[in-house]
Amino acid sequence: MSAVAKNEVRRGFYLDSVRLMQVAAVLKSDVPGVEEAALMIGTPANLAILAAAGLIAGGTDAGPNDLVIAVRARDEDAAVAALAAARAHLERRAARPAGSKHRPRSLDGALAELAGANLALISVPGAFAAAEARRALSRGLNVMVFSDNVSLADEVALKDEAAARGLLMMGPDCGTALVAGTPIGFANSIPLGPIGIVAASGTGLQEVSSLLARAGSGVSHGIGVGGRDLAREVGARMTFAAMAALERDPATAHIVLVSKPPDPGVARRVLDRAAGAAKPITVCFLGAETRASYGDRRVVATLSEAAESALGRPVAAVLPELRAANGRARICGAFVGGSLCAEAQTVLRDGGLAIGSNAPIPGAAATRSHAAGNVLIDFGADEYTVGRPHPMIDPAVRDGAVAALLGQTDVAVVLADIVLGFGAHPDPAGALSRIVAAGPSKRPLVIASVCGTEGDPQGYARQVATLTEAGIAVAPSNAAAARAALIALGKTG
Amino acid sequence: MSDPTHDPLPPPASAVPLDRLLAGPVRVVNIGLEQFATDLAGNGAAVVHVEWTPPAAGDAKLAALLAKLGG
Numbered sequence: 219m220s221a222v223a224k225n226e227v228r229r230g231f232y233l234d235s236v237r238l239m240q241v242a243a244v245l246k247s248d249v250p251g252v253e254e255a256a257l258m259i260g261t262p263a264n265l266a267i268l269a270a271a272g273l274i275a276g277g278t279d280a281g282p283n284d285l286v287i288a289v290r291a292r293d294e295d296a297a298v299a300a301l302a303a304a305r306a307h308l309e310r311r312a313a314r315p316a317g318s319k320h321r322p323r324s325l326d327g328a329l330a331e332l333a334g335a336n337l338a339l340i341s342v343p344g345a346f347a348a349a350e351a352r353r354a355l356s357r358g359l360n361v362m363v364f365s366d367n368v369s370l371a372d373e374v375a376l377k378d379e380a381a382a383r384g385l386l387m388m389g390p391d392c393g394t395a396l397v398a399g400t401p402i403g404f405a406n407s408i409p410l411g412p413i414g415i416v417a418a419s420g421t422g423l424q425e426v427s428s429l430l431a432r433a434g435s436g437v438s439h440g441i442g443v444g445g446r447d448l449a450r451e452v453g454a455r456m457t458f459a460a461m462a463a464l465e466r467d468p469a470t471a472h473i474v475l476v477s478k479p480p481d482p483g484v485a486r487r488v489l490d491r492a493a494g495a496a497k498p499i500t501v502c503f504l505g506a507e508t509r510a511s512y513g514d515r516r517v518v519a520t521l522s523e524a525a526e527s528a529l530g531r532p533v534a535a536v537l538p539e540l541r542a543a544n545g546r547a548r549i550c551g552a553f554v555g556g557s558l559c560a561e562a563q564t565v566l567r568d569g570g571l572a573i574g575s576n577a578p579i580p581g582a583a584a585t586r587s588h589a590a591g592n593v594l595i596d597f598g599a600d601e602y603t604v605g606r607p608h609p610m611i612d613p614a615v616r617d618g619a620v621a622a623l624l625g626q627t628d629v630a631v632v633l634a635d636i637v638l639g640f641g642a643h644p645d646p647a648g649a650l651s652r653i654v655a656a657g658p659s660k661r662p663l664v665i666a667s668v669c670g671t672e673g674d675p676q677g678y679a680r681q682v683a684t685l686t687e688a689g690i691a692v693a694p695s696n697a698a699a700a701r702a703a704l705i706a707l708g709k710t711g
Numbered sequence: 712m713s714d715p716t717h718d719p720l721p722p723p724a725s726a727v728p729l730d731r732l733l734a735g736p737v738r739v740v741n742i743g744l745e746q747f748a749t750d751l752a753g754n755g756a757a758v759v760h761v762e763w764t765p766p767a768a769g770d771a772k773l774a775a776l777l778a779k780l781g782g
Contacts, residue, residue, distance in 0.1 A: 232764040234744045259765070282769030321762040328740040328759040335759070336732045339751075341743030342763055345771035349778035350742055350763075356781060360732045364743065386729040398735025400756045403747060407754075439733055459729070467733050640750040 411436020
């Protein structure tokens with residue numbers, strides 16, 4: 219019997235994408251016979267995803283103001299049951315408990331309710347995000363845009379508008395920030411402390427702040443500027459504004475600047491600016507080969523070095539030495555954090571290995587396959603997240619890649635990151651541990667690190683214990699995990 | 712005349728709005744993923760969640776134009 223695809227359109231219905239994905243996940247796990255399910259707002263991009271997945275073979279007349287519920291199931295009855303289950307979930311989610319508070323439907327409505335509002339956090343679909351950000355700036359609010367798919371032209375215009383108004387414009391594509399002790403978006407529970415971070419790198423900010431917290435220090439502010447702020451077109455507009463703000467900020471004693479591989483010309487301008495900074499500063503451009511130290515102005519190559527530079531001492535204990543089995547010579551990585559993938563590439567490249575990645579740093583080859591060589595894949599990259607939750611929320615795609623690597627007889631080490639914090643999966647270590655426990659007895663070494671703190675919802679110590687019990691070596695930082703992999707291959711690290 | 716040791720001037724309110732944000736506490740209008748509002752409230756921040764739906768009947772270009780016009 220062939221599978222049956224069915225879809226249904228709800229006119230004028232909107233629910234945010236995370237909640238829609240949660241409903242889809244429930245349909246797949248709870249309704250017998252469902253092979254695939256997706257709930258998406260009917261934008262042209264989403265309809266293309268549904269068509270590519272074979273979920274709307276019969277076509278649909280849904281528009282961007284409508285919700286499409288699409289399922290593929292083993293037979294007609296299962297498909298009908300899935301659509302009914304979807305309807306029931308949506309009704310439950312739309313219903314408000316008796317006595318629950320009225321909610322505003324617009325920014326102006328919200329401002330009428332929240333006196334002294336000072337930040338708009340925007341995570342609407344990318345096509346609408348710039349308009350919402352522009353409106354928020356015009357009302358005098360600082361802005362953090364989580365949404366991606368915002369054009370570079372809009373990004374530049376919004377950042378110029380923010381600068382003219384003396385406001386902060388974090389993002390687009392800014393997933394993480396810490397402002398005056400409050401974690402915003404996918405951030406960790408970090409105590410207040412003397413170190414201020416400016417980051418064009420979400421998991422870069424998470425790793426540095428978590429390492430500082432676990433070392434007993436803390437963070438004044440972690441200002442995300444969006445992954446493209448140091449691109450040529452944007453020219454570090456918000457990085458400069460954030461550095462100046464942290465120079466003025468009385469709670470900040472040392473500034474750390476972290477970025478994914480920047481445009482070289484922009485990097486030079488930022489370094490020039492850093493050399494004249496009014497406070498001690500540490501710069502980490504992931505993927506760059508430069509290390510330099512001029513008194514308390516330092517350039518470092520990894521996130522853990524950045525944390526150590528700011529702290530003035532080592533942040534992490536040494537990992538016991540591991541040895542790879544004979545005949546196994548490759549290091550492969552499967553990451554949920556893009557900056558953690560870039561940092562691991564930096565360590566392996568600087569350790570003398572030829573490496574490849576789907577998000578290659580300078581000196582690495584471009585590849586999407588773990589089939590040959592030392593390859594580190596960022597499963598948070600766009601090609602893995604279209605129409606799917608980011609692997610920090612649902613690590614299934616990454617964990618599936620780990621499962622495949624466990625069976626490869628030439629792989630010596632599998633590197634993986636576990637990212638904790640608000641918004642992240644409730645037990646990512648448990649998910650990875652089950653994969654490893656189900657793997658072959660003769661398998662590669664699996665070396666992981668946990669990015670997070672004891673105060674996170676998942677709890678750092680519990681996550682480490684879960685990994686350790688499954689036979690996964692846990693390094694004290696992501697860079698240490700990569701160094702441990704080098705040592706396991708007999709390299710110096 | 713006031714005694715400066717007992718009646719210090721308050722610190723000057725910064726002329727730069729983003730400095731006032733960093734002085735805290737954050738007070739957030741959340742537009743989009745509801746989970747963010749839930750987490751912010753759980754961390755003790757003042758937050759109002761906007762029940763957002765696509766404006767201009769889902770026409771992003773028209774929505775952008777409206778925002779530029781100050782709507």
